[in-house]
Amino acid sequence: MTAGTALVNAWVEALAEDAEGLPGGDGEQAGEQDGDLIDRIRALEELKAAAAAAQARATAVFDASQRRKQAEAGVRREELGRGVASQIALARRESANRGGRLLGFAKVLTSEMPCTLQALTLGRISEWRATLLVRETACLSLEDRRRVDEEVAGDPDVLESLGDRQIIARARAAAYQLDPQAAVKRAAKAESERFVSCRPAPDTMTYLTGLLPVAQGVGVYAALSREADRLRASGDGRGRGQIMADTLVERVTGQSEAGGMKVEVQLVMSDRTLLGGDSEPALVPGYGPVPAQWARDLVGGRRRGQGASNTGQHAESGRKTKRNRQDERWIRRLYADPDTGQLVAMDSRSRLFPPSLGRFIAARDQTCRMPWCGAPIRHLDHIRPHQDGGPTSLVNGQGLCEACNQAKEAPDWKARTVGSSRQPGLHIVETTTPTGHTYRSTAPPLPGDRAVAAARDGAGTGAGVADRTGTETEDQSCEGTQPGKRPESPPAFLEGCIVDLIRAA
Secondary structure: OOOOHHHHHHHHHHHHHHHOOOOOOOOOOHHHHHHHHHHHHHHHHHHHHHHHHHHHHHHHHHHHHHHHHHHHOOOOHHHOOOOHHHHHHHHOOOOHHHHHHHHHHHHHHHHHOHHHHHHHHOOOOOHHHHHHHHHHOOOOOHHHHHHHHHHHHOOHHHHHOOOHHHHHHHHHHHHHHHOOHHHHHHHHHHHHOOEEEEEEEOOOEEEEEEEOOHHHHHHHHHHHHHHHHHHHHOOOOOOHHHHHHHHHHHHHHOOOOHHHOOEEEOOEEEHHHHHOOOOOOEEEOOOEEEOHHHHHHHHOOOEOOOEOOOHHHHOEOOEOOHHHHHOOEEEOEEEEOOOOOOEOOOEEOOOOOOHHHHHHHHHHHOOOOOOOOOOOOOEEEEOOOHHHOOOEEOOOEEEEOHHHHHHHOOOOOEEEEEOOOOOOOOOEEEEEOOOOOEEEEEOOOOOOOHHHHHHHHOOOOOOEEEEOOOOOOOOOOOOOOOOOOOOOOOOHHHHHHHHHHHHHO
């Protein structure tokens, strides 16, 4: 019987209902129940694998169908398939980048590796182990890939007994024997994919990661190690790891001291946090929530673990010394409506978003607005296209990563802003894919939102404060938006007080 969508949904519902009726494991029949539970776990694991295989086949068929429809619509050959990976990602609640990898995996698995696909369909291997086989044969020709597939996955009983490392080893050994140049191609491809990334870490720290060729990576680490050993031998009181981290920052940025970097403070924080000692966390766009006291220390020029800033010690009669200039901080302010928590809008008649308006949108959206993506914002996008009369405004703008923005430009993708009857003023974007499926994303709440504050402590009394451009603003909604009521401008008296206090700090 063909497992149609309705039948699969029925299985999901049956498993959800059955979960509440599992035996507790007490009593005389506990041993028998445990045996049944192990059988259930194995059966569910095989079901997951079979579902992954069915998902891969459906993905490949969908890709072929979309490419055919795009070709019939006159899309250029080099642009065929645009947006397909993003549709797959949305359906699987994944990022666009992950959707592209899943699409590539499905196409290779269904068209070039029949033995691996059969093993996955029968539940003999997991989706991850099938992915390993696809990955390890990526540099081979179609003929060699099928030979490796038959050699490694041709016997399901043997394949089922292999672990991750054994599968990788067997696939590589077979690939090296069939095509000795594959390793060279693989190394060249890997070197072309070098990059540097920055990810949030706990306690207001970050992971700065570099994927480098082995010679360069080992060389960088050796240089940092030598410098740490030299400074430790000369009596430096910092730990070895601290010296290496500080040296990395100094050599990359050109600063004489790691702690003396110029910082543009982009904090989104409420007036209660900045001025009233409230514990509501602040927000650093691109990082996430940070403790209230840490944010106040940053605004005041005090860094964690280093006490007060050296700015005051080196400034004489208002004159900036060299050290003082190194510790400069630029403070921009953004004001949020205290009722809705949304940033006060800016507007522009230009086609391109001005830098100031771009900072507004980036601070509001924080990451790519496509559901389940979460990638850093790379492009500022008109929700309603500019050629269709969409204004260059805060309401009609959204931050997207490069992949999601390119996918949105494919034929039959549509997006609009919609209102919320429960919480007027929220910035909600509804995206419709070529198949008619709709997905919504809502701008995350910002510090200073009265609804959030009321849920936390029963009080909400202030407007949000943070990154500002200094430009007077005006709210313009685009078609399909139902903005909440906003004050025409932030209270001038409150703004003046905050500016004075920030300057004093």
